[in-house]
Amino acid sequence: MSDKIRILIADDHTIFRSGLNLLLSSEVDLEVVGEAKDGMAAVEMAASLHPDVVLMDVGMPGLNGLDATRQIRARLPEVNILVLTMHRSDEYFFQMLEAGAAGYLLKGAETNELINAVRAVARGDVFLYPSMARRLVQEYLSQSPSQGSAAAHLTEREREILKLIAEGFSNGEIADRLVISPSTVHSHRANLMRKLELGSRHELVQYARQKGLIGGS
Amino acid sequence: MAAQRVFVIWTHPLFRETVSLLLSHPLVELVGTTNDHSAARSQIIRARPDVVIIEQNNDDEHAGEETLAILQHGPKVIRLSLADNELSVYLRERRTVEKVADLVRLITGDPGPEQSAEAAP
Incomplete structure (x- = not known):
């Protein structure tokens, strides 16, 4: 070898x-x-x-x-x-x-x-x-360490849902797009907010913008 | 057929070196490389290449224009972009690179078994 x-x-x-x-x-x-x-x-x-x-x-x-x-x-x-x-x-x-x-x-x-x-x-x-x-x-210095490390542990599905939330889709629209139930979307959104220590949809959108998840590929 | 004398002008050292390595061919003689467009003019006059390979800089389309101006009536100029897979002979033809041999063919003037050149727009 x-x-x-x-x-x-x-x-x-x-x-x-x-x-x-x-x-x-x-x-x-x-x-x-x-x-x-x-x-x-x-x-x-x-x-x-x-x-x-x-x-x-x-x-x-x-x-x-x-x-x-x-x-x-x-x-x-x-x-x-x-x-x-x-x-x-x-x-x-x-x-x-x-x-x-x-x-x-x-x-x-x-x-x-x-x-x-x-x-x-x-x-x-x-x-x-x-x-x-x-x-x-x-x-690293510009953000809280807990949020930075949490971002790295989002699942593929959570990233996908975060991106769609940031693009302005409602829970129902996201559910239709991903062929899952609205309650599953709600559950993923709750997990996202818990992991990222964010309190609202608006904060999720801001976070996605900062991370470059929207506005280009 | 005599070996074609080739000079390479490229600002990215990694790409300049990879292109130089690929030009190891009996019909190609690498006579110089530089990353400096302003220094290239005097070096090219001294080295008298048959072909100059120059980078197509998509961020700055005017890069190298002064160098190109003195080359128009001299050596064949091949522009190559790091951003896409295209080779172009300055003001004449354009072709997609399918394999490394396409670059050597363009330098030596051998049309190869599959001539795919198109007129430049």
């Missing part, structure tokens, strides 16, 4: 993906075991190849990097996700971390930063691009 770090590259850009493969494979302790050109392929290949690290782009056709990260982490919690993206926005950054990414690197990074990031997340550490790490600290 090889003791190299096994990497799956998920990026829709053919040239970049192929070049990364060559770049990473030239390191003696790294091995690229697969290339996925979209999020769905990344989820499927992660399940079959069991890589140590998935190098994940955010903007991909079909299933995007955010949803692919959520699915991989749900099925394969031992797989470490390192985001490699052009997106500098807080919205993507925080969503990817909440989805379970262990690292976030911009495509403007130097080669040695990428290689160090892969090694770091493979051994279970977190690696953040320096300017993004600063934003994380600022965000």
Whole structure:
């Protein structure tokens, strides 16, 4: 059994993906075991190849990097996700971390930063691009610790319902959309408010806006 | 056929390096790279490349225009975007990258088995 770090590259850009493969494979302790050109392929290949690290782009056709990260982490919690993206926005950054990414690197990074990031997340550490790490600290300092940690423990369904609430849908409309009963929606809403320590629908909407759950994907 | 001399101008070091690695081909000779558009002009004059690969910056569409201006009557200019999968030969044609070989074909002028170039709009 090889003791190299096994990497799956998920990026829709053919040239970049192929070049990364060559770049990473030239390191003696790294091995690229697969290339996925979209999020769905990344989820499927992660399940079959069991890589140590998935190098994940955010903007991909079909299933995007955010949803692919959520699915991989749900099925394969031992797989470490390192985001490699052009997106500098807080919205993507925080969503990817909440989805379970262990690292976030911009495509403007130097080669040695990428290689160090892969090694770091493979051994279970977190690696953040320096300017993004600063934003994380600022965000942490600007909110109550209990709310920040609670947000990371929302279920997929609760996130979905929070997003729909923030988009202005009533409990009945959400129930119709998700094909569940209004009382189930009410129950999820109550859980959301309890976990996030919020007291009203209005506060839920404000929270969703702050977290970037509405107003773009 | 003589090897095509290629120069790469790209501000992102990671992408510049990946493109350079992919150009390891008998018919391609990498003669220089830079991340600095203003320095590129003098370097290109010295290196005399047949092909210049330059980034298509979707955030700043005017980036590199001065460099492009001096290249119009010289080497072939291939613009490549990090945001999408398209290659374009400046002011002439545009094509989607299906595989790495498409980039090499565009550099060497080999139309390949599946010619897919379209006229630029």
